[in-house]
Amino acid sequence: MNLDHLREQLPQFITGSLSPEASLAVSRALASSPELMAELQLALQLHDAFQEDLCDPPPFPQAVYQEAGQARRALLPKALTNSLATLQQTGSITRSAIKMALNFIQH
Amino acid sequence: MNLFPIRDDYISERRQPVEHNLMLARQGDPAAFERLLTPYLAGLFGFIRKQVDRMAEDVYQETLLAAWRAIPGFKEEASLKTWLYAIAGYKCADAIRSLARQPHLEQLDEATPSPGFEEDSAGRLVVKTALGRLGNADQQLLYLVYSQGFTQREAASILQIPEGTVKSRLHRLRGTLKAHLEGGTP
Numbered sequence: 001m002n003l004d005h006l007r008e009q010l011p012q013f014i015t016g017s018l019s020p021e022a023s024l025a026v027s028r029a030l031a032s033s034p035e036l037m038a039e040l041q042l043a044l045q046l047h048d049a050f051q052e053d054l055c056d057p058p059p060f061p062q063a064v065y066q067e068a069g070q071a072r073r074a075l076l077p078k079a080l081t082n083s084l085a086t087l088q089q090t091g092s093i094t095r096s097a098i099k100m101a102l103n104f105i106q107h
Numbered sequence: 108m109n110l111f112p113i114r115d116d117y118i119s120e121r122r123q124p125v126e127h128n129l130m131l132a133r134q135g136d137p138a139a140f141e142r143l144l145t146p147y148l149a150g151l152f153g154f155i156r157k158q159v160d161r162m163a164e165d166v167y168q169e170t171l172l173a174a175w176r177a178i179p180g181f182k183e184e185a186s187l188k189t190w191l192y193a194i195a196g197y198k199c200a201d202a203i204r205s206l207a208r209q210p211h212l213e214q215l216d217e218a219t220p221s222p223g224f225e226e227d228s229a230g231r232l233v234v235k236t237a238l239g240r241l242g243n244a245d246q247q248l249l250y251l252v253y254s255q256g257f258t259q260r261e262a263a264s265i266l267q268i269p270e271g272t273v274k275s276r277l278h279r280l281r282g283t284l285k286a287h288l289e290g291g292t293p
Binding site: 008011012014015016017039042043045046047048049050051052053054055056057058060061063064065067068071 | 135136137140141148149150151152153156164167168171172175176234235238249250252253254255256257258259281284285288
């Protein structure tokens with residue numbers, strides 16, 4: 001593995017996203033290469049500077065939940081209507097029970 | 108000898124929630140979608156803030172809503188994180204374009220360093236000072252690679268530029284930063 005390739009892997013080495021084998025190879029190379037060690041130092045400084053700058057993200061958008069709710073409301077009655085129609089055909093549920101079930105789901 | 112052996116069952120225990128949440132999210136479960144993305148949200152917001160500082164909250168919300176709409180079609184050709192950042196990249200580009208179409212409003216300047224890297228008192232953080240002197244595009248690239256751990260190929264895909272460009276820009280930026288840190292001319 002040449003120095004360029006190892007240098008490219010340093011950011012993933014720092015963030016722990018390298019495979020154990022690749023991580024071991026970088027560790028070995030670091031022990032024998034002052035040049036790569038200097039690169040690691042720069043990478044760590046950059047990583048730390050960016051980490052200090054991170055802040056808490058805004059709350060997760062409610063629009064996602066609203067959109068999911070709308071989609072579910074649109075799908076559920078149709079699916080239930082089909083299921084309940086099957087039940088009614090077999091004579092195991094009355095029309096008023098179907099109405100009650102649909103009201104319950106929609107509200 | 109591997110000093111830190113990783114047990115296969117440990118990996119599967121750790122992986123299962125991600126795969127499970129992905130499956131539920133694809134089926135329309137917003138809570139699973141939120142759980143799935145939570146590990147990436149702080150980094151994602153940082154990425155968006157670097158590009159569109161004052162519009163960051165709006166673009167962040169739009170990004171997550173777009174990701175929610177697109178998750179059923181997520182093909183796992185890229186990692187989930189790369190996919191999410193790519194959506195954010197598109198949304199940021201949209202926001203910058205729409206701002207550019209409004210001639211009377213203050214425009215985002217590509218060459219203007221983004222906030223967050225102003226010089227600290229007594230020059231304590233030399234690296235931050237050096238980063239603050241770079242343009243937005245250079246900061247974004249360094250952020251993706253050195254903070255978020257993306258490979259050069261992934262960063263190229265997110266920023267929609269050739270991998271060779273990423274490689275040469277990183278080479279140039281490392282040289283600039285080293286010169287600054289060693290007390291030379293940045």
